[in-house]
Amino acid sequence: MGERLQTGYRAKFRWLLAKVRPRRLDFGVDLLIRRSRALSEREAVPLSEALARVYEFTRWRVKKRLERTAACRLDGQPLGVAPEPPRFLCDLSLGGLARWLRAAGYEADALRSTGTDPVGEARRLGAVLLTTDSRRAARMGTAEGKPELLWIPSSLSRVRQLGVVLRDLDLEPREPRCMACGAELRTVPKREVEARIPPRTARWKDEYFLCAGCGRLYWQGTHWQRIAAQLEGERPLPAAAARP
């Protein structure tokens, strides 16, 4: 477990540091791994937690550095052109994450059978492959732009895994999609769905949404609010980006 975790984080640190084109990339990666081990010992936290914290802090510093250099450059993204939101394919180890990505407003599919090649399927869909398999982590590469694959630590909870995806790709939560099938939700007049609303909900809610794909009915109940609150905590810039 420790070995696989470090292989994954090595690839992730390498991908992150390459953005600022350091002179000695491998040295930088080794340093971050050593810092994580030292943090784990010093504060008696599991290595998985120490690696996650060092990763968050490094990601935040890389972002700051890139913002500073972009401010002095004139060849950045043209203003007012929003890039297409990425879509995602979760491999078998991350099926539950697809539901969370949909709640955050992103198109996400989950692989269902071991017979499908995840890399080939992601290419076919034009999706970023999400995996906890550290043997695939090197595929994150160091090329600029959207990666082909993101390695996600299996040691994190689903909502923290979602946070890693959003922050790695600098994405904001969007309008929620259907958690069951991933299709868009559309506002529907209350009177058209009255028969399907539980009487107690109908008394205090006036806004309803229908899934364009599976027809499931949604309203902003307590479950929705809880999800929204958790998503809020996983936005691109965490408030607590303190040096670990």
Ligand SMILES: [Zn+2]
């Ligand atoms: Zn649906």
